[in-house]
Amino acid sequence: MNSIVLSSHDLSKQYRDGKRDVQVFEKIDFELRQGEAVAIVGSSGSGKTTLLNLLAGLDKASQGSVEIDGIAWHSLSDSKRSKLRNEKLGFVYQFHHLLPEFSALENVMMPLLIAGDNTAKAKGIATQLLTEVGLSSRLTHRPSQLSGGERQRVAIARALAQNPACVLMDEPTGNLDETTSLEIQDLILRLKREKNMAFLVVTHDEKMLSWMDRAYRLSNRTLEKIE
Numbered sequence: 460m461n462s463i464v465l466s467s468h469d470l471s472k473q474y475r476d477g478k479r480d481v482q483v484f485e486k487i488d489f490e491l492r493q494g495e496a497v498a499i500v501g502s503s504g505s506g507k508t509t510l511l512n513l514l515a516g517l518d519k520a521s522q523g524s525v526e527i528d529g530i531a532w533h534s535l536s537d538s539k540r541s542k543l544r545n546e547k548l549g550f551v552y553q554f555h556h557l558l559p560e561f562s563a564l565e566n567v568m569m570p571l572l573i574a575g576d577n578t579a580k581a582k583g584i585a586t587q588l589l590t591e592v593g594l595s596s597r598l599t600h601r602p603s604q605l606s607g608g609e610r611q612r613v614a615i616a617r618a619l620a621q622n623p624a625c626v627l628m629d630e631p632t633g634n635l636d637e638t639t640s641l642e643i644q645d646l647i648l649r650l651k652r653e654k655n656m657a658f659l660v661v662t663h664d665e666k667m668l669s670w671m672d673r674a675y676r677l678s679n680r681t682l683e684k685i686e
């Protein structure tokens with residue numbers, strides 16, 4: 460069986476709201492293995508973003524722990540946590556946050572340059588990734604010159620730049636039409652198959668559930684498996 464990339468144990472989160480504590484969720488046990496695509500759905504305010512941030516080590520749990528490749532986020536210093544996050548995780552959000560003044564190629568090169576690769580190496584890897592997502596003819600286009608689906612594919616290529624074990628996606632098809640959503644679906648399925656990458660997708664799009672390996676609903680402060 461493929462190894463576990465991301466897991467949570469007894470994970471609880473509460474926020475202090477004025478004088479009272481608001482429990483978002485409690486005692487969540489979760490596992491994501493290499494090569495799996497797993498979805499989490501839930502109504503607005505159910506805690507999906509909070510959970511994603513905890514899994515990514517971007518926020519601290521109230522109780523319980525999250526492990527990435529067997530290492531607990533809370534056992535690391537801030538700098539080691541950032542380093543591990545950059546190495547192991549890729550992020551794709553609905554509003555992809557591409558840098559508007561840079562080309563598709565430069566946007567994908569950026570995390571590699573920040574990680575210390577030289578320009579030639581970063582350019583080579585970014586060109587290959589953009590080719591893999593079907594954008595070899597769009598390398599020099601800026602985000603404003605690309606369609607919504609093309610921008611999302613640039614964001615996916617950028618998330619893959621450091622060959623992460625796991626890609627976390629928040630509403631990856633949220634602002635896309637049906638045809639473009641299907642293209643993103645095909646791309647995720649291919650990357651899963653060819654690179655054995657794990658995908659965790661937070662979505663409102665219930666259509667995505669049909670092609671996921673597993674799906675959960677965040678509701679009543681717990682994660683319920685959707686059968």
Ligand SMILES: Nc1ncnc2c1ncn2[C@@H]1O[C@H](COP(=O)(O)OP(=O)(O)OP(=O)(O)O)[C@@H](O)[C@H]1O
Pocket residue numbers: 474475476483501502503504505506507508509510
């Ligand atoms: N920093 C915070 N302080 C206090 N309460 C918070 C904070 N962040 C989130 N919450 C509350 O926690 C709950 C879960 O929020 P969260 O953003 O995780 O939900 P969500 O499922 O991602 O919602 P949506 O689908 O609308 O984005 C909400 O009730 C929200 O108001």
